[in-house]
Amino acid sequence: MPAAATGDARDLHAWTVDDAGRAVLLAVRRPAEAEDLTALYRTGDAAERRGVLRALDVVELDGRARKAGGELVADALRTNDLRLVAAALGPFGLTTLDDDAFAHAVLKCVFSGVPLSGIAGLGGRATPLLARMLTAYAHERVAAGRTVPAEIWPLVDAHPPVAELDALAAELDAPDEARRGAAAAALRDRRQARSPAPEDS
Amino acid sequence: MRIFDPHIHMTSRTTDDYERMAGSGVRAIVEPAFWLGQPRTSVGSFVDYFDALLGWEPFRAAQFGIRHHCALALNPKEANDPGLAREVLAVLPRYLAKDGVVAVGEVGHDAQTPAEEAAFAAQVELAIAADLPVMVHTPHRDKLTGTRRTLDLCRDAGLPPERTLVDHLNELTVGVVAERGCWMACSVYPDTKMDEARMVKIVQEYGSERLLVNSAADWGRSDPLKVARTAAALAEAGVDADTIDTLVWRNPVAFFSSSGRLELESEGAPGDTFAGNSLQRGERG
Numbered sequence: 067m068p069a070a071a072t073g074d075a076r077d078l079h080a081w082t083v084d085d086a087g088r089a090v091l092l093a094v095r096r097p098a099e100a101e102d103l104t105a106l107y108r109t110g111d112a113a114e115r116r117g118v119l120r121a122l123d124v125v126e127l128d129g130r131a132r133k134a135g136g137e138l139v140a141d142a143l144r145t146n147d148l149r150l151v152a153a154a155l156g157p158f159g160l161t162t163l164d165d166d167a168f169a170h171a172v173l174k175c176v177f178s179g180v181p182l183s184g185i186a187g188l189g190g191r192a193t194p195l196l197a198r199m200l201t202a203y204a205h206e207r208v209a210a211g212r213t214v215p216a217e218i219w220p221l222v223d224a225h226p227p228v229a230e231l232d233a234l235a236a237e238l239d240a241p242d243e244a245r246r247g248a249a250a251a252a253l254r255d256r257r258q259a260r261s262p263a264p265e266d267s
Numbered sequence: 268m269r270i271f272d273p274h275i276h277m278t279s280r281t282t283d284d285y286e287r288m289a290g291s292g293v294r295a296i297v298e299p300a301f302w303l304g305q306p307r308t309s310v311g312s313f314v315d316y317f318d319a320l321l322g323w324e325p326f327r328a329a330q331f332g333i334r335h336h337c338a339l340a341l342n343p344k345e346a347n348d349p350g351l352a353r354e355v356l357a358v359l360p361r362y363l364a365k366d367g368v369v370a371v372g373e374v375g376h377d378a379q380t381p382a383e384e385a386a387f388a389a390q391v392e393l394a395i396a397a398d399l400p401v402m403v404h405t406p407h408r409d410k411l412t413g414t415r416r417t418l419d420l421c422r423d424a425g426l427p428p429e430r431t432l433v434d435h436l437n438e439l440t441v442g443v444v445a446e447r448g449c450w451m452a453c454s455v456y457p458d459t460k461m462d463e464a465r466m467v468k469i470v471q472e473y474g475s476e477r478l479l480v481n482s483a484a485d486w487g488r489s490d491p492l493k494v495a496r497t498a499a500a501l502a503e504a505g506v507d508a509d510t511i512d513t514l515v516w517r518n519p520v521a522f523f524s525s526s527g528r529l530e531l532e533s534e535g536a537p538g539d540t541f542a543g544n545s546l547q548r549g550e551r552g
Contacts, residue, residue, distance in 0.1 A: 209438035
């Protein structure tokens, strides 16, 4: 019965009852067998795969099982199924992914609307690479006259990329009105993220 | 108006779409091989997919007077499955020899991993060996970096710029491709990648030389009529008919003609092999 434990079935990060049931079954064997994890994931439907990914956060894992789990996380992050993407970014995923793969995973969340707020320990994985990629993404959105998700700014300002931020600020003088407006809105969000007090207006 | 949609995934679309596309002026398309939304687990799935792009889809398209061609490749995302990648690359050469294949594609980057880079480079070599042009997908994430890596990889492999088409470009990436003399394409989507109004501005800034417009319609929110809608937006913005014809017909014809396999004469008028809204399925009703 895939009811979310939090009562909100739309929360991509929330554990569901069936996730918990599967994790309990996997936790019986200690440590978890790498072959079990792989076989259950590969032969599973989307909910069963998510259950395996969630279980990686709570069951005891030896070296082989950790390696197998890392491959499942990588597989889940290649899908476009946001339930799997979110489940792959639990505590296990965060300690397993290298900086490159982690930055791509975060960008994928921003692109596809997986809320960053539900990823525990995200701030501790902030890197200059991630900040640069997010700022380049913000610039692309602004150049298209589109909005930029405000949740990216704390990760950008953990390692502010000078060249990319300059390029973004230059959009304030773009000939195109939509670009100027999008740049102003994005940079206002960035200021507010740094000092949450409301601005004079 | 005559339209050539140089990038559309008809395998994800219905026969009604072919009918509406024909009504909007589409007379030729190229369907590049891509990711189906669900990871494939064996090379057999690719073989069946490639066969469909060379068999069923051209058959379906022909019933509406649309000439269907394809580009074949292992896509960047599935290049990250090493065993699968090896097997798919092994079957590609025999497919690249088929008449309906006018390019190698979509190749390129997704997460810009070493495995993607290796499959990309291997397929550029296959394209050179098969004397085919290459259609390159640029990534959603870190697009500018990915676009530059694409241009460098193609140049270093010895692929001539006139045989390189770099796709899914936006305001920040069109310029870097233009500088290298490669062909440029923009995918016009309902709410991502590029829209009609932005496309008008790009044409006004960069002109029509070596620039293509496609719908890239697939299983996501997309619209197989986007090339026609963009042509209408261009006309409304005062772009002349000759320039629009260059963008939506002559440029894709010029690029894919280098394969020596583009066939644009229609095999008979639409309407004589299908009745009403029904698709001929091998027997006549």
